[in-house]
Amino acid sequence: MFDLPKNISYLSISRLTFSKRSCKVERNQRKGSMMKMIQEKGYRTERLLVYRRGSLFRAGTSREFFQEPSVRPNIGSNTASFCYILAGTGEYVQKDNGRKYPFHPGTLILKNPVLHYDQHHDRGLYLDKYIVLPQEQYAFFMTHSGCPREMLVREIGIDTPVCRKFDELIDELRFESETRVLLAMMHLSEFAMSLFLPRDTVLTLYRSEMEEAIRLLEKDFREKITLRDLADAASMSQTNFRRIFKEYYGIAPMEYRLRKKLELILITMRSRRLPVKEIAERFGYPDAFSFSRQFKQYSGMSPRAFYRKMEERERQN
Numbered sequence: 001m002f003d004l005p006k007n008i009s010y011l012s013i014s015r016l017t018f019s020k021r022s023c024k025v026e027r028n029q030r031k032g033s034m035m036k037m038i039q040e041k042g043y044r045t046e047r048l049l050v051y052r053r054g055s056l057f058r059a060g061t062s063r064e065f066f067q068e069p070s071v072r073p074n075i076g077s078n079t080a081s082f083c084y085i086l087a088g089t090g091e092y093v094q095k096d097n098g099r100k101y102p103f104h105p106g107t108l109i110l111k112n113p114v115l116h117y118d119q120h121h122d123r124g125l126y127l128d129k130y131i132v133l134p135q136e137q138y139a140f141f142m143t144h145s146g147c148p149r150e151m152l153v154r155e156i157g158i159d160t161p162v163c164r165k166f167d168e169l170i171d172e173l174r175f176e177s178e179t180r181v182l183l184a185m186m187h188l189s190e191f192a193m194s195l196f197l198p199r200d201t202v203l204t205l206y207r208s209e210m211e212e213a214i215r216l217l218e219k220d221f222r223e224k225i226t227l228r229d230l231a232d233a234a235s236m237s238q239t240n241f242r243r244i245f246k247e248y249y250g251i252a253p254m255e256y257r258l259r260k261k262l263e264l265i266l267i268t269m270r271s272r273r274l275p276v277k278e279i280a281e282r283f284g285y286p287d288a289f290s291f292s293r294q295f296k297q298y299s300g301m302s303p304r305a306f307y308r309k310m311e312e313r314e315r316q317n
Helices: 135-145 160-175 178-194 199-205 207-217 227-233 238-249 253-272 276-282 288-299 303-316
Strands: 023-028 033-040 043-052 057-066 070-075 079-087 090-094 100-103 107-111 117-121 124-134 152-155
Touching: 043 160, 057 160, 057 178, 079 160, 100 107, 124 160, 124 178, 160 178, 178 238, 207 227, 207 238, 207 253, 227 238, 227 253, 238 253, 253 276, 253 288, 253 303, 276 288, 276 303, 288 303
Parallel strands: none
Antiparallel strands: 023 033, 033 043, 043 057, 057 124, 070 117, 079 107, 079 124, 090 100, 090 117, 107 152
């Protein structure tokens, strides 16, 4: 078993175990997965590969150990691949022009399917999450994203929610029924592609979805609404919806709803002087105590103290 750096020890890769045999492949056609373990001169490889629809859609985890600096020559295919690197360093070298693309933990890479690369690995552990897309889906993304056509490289760091979301969506692809496998792949590709989109492009593409989310968040504070409800209304995954919403408004969606509710409560308290219990009922709190506690966290004082302060100001005026 390979030792993992401490900063990525939380990753769900325990399902990858190295075989004592030089090569071992386990397949499960019904669930569309394959465990592949290979040992070659200079390095050894373990992969959990999830494949569906005759390998049209693929995703998984790779873990490799290089005993010495190594080169994998002429990497390329008719498919595009997203690769999120969690351990290891090295560089891709583009075959046609010699351009170098260094990588290290936290690097996100999108490989152009029509170009070929040599992949240079430094000695040590290499770990990544990857998604393989058909060339047609890649072409659609490139056409509408405004991204350059060469290999795309973005530094996003080791991000715990991103790592967990990769695992969650890979498992969705692995276990989803045949009738819903396309939806699972759409969730995967949407998530991966959104990590590359420039902020201005994201804001333009999702403007209508974010405006609808605001409408739902401010609609009726007595009704319960969840992050899943908002993401489903926007036809997005929860992780992607939350990230893009925060890009727009600088705040998480449920925090936005809480602030708007408390702002409306303050307006109501200033104008109508309703009893605390009645305000709690009007705004969907289970009881007056729950409302008072949240109000104090937001305003720094209890509702009754707020009323007393208002009365003092009125007497002074």
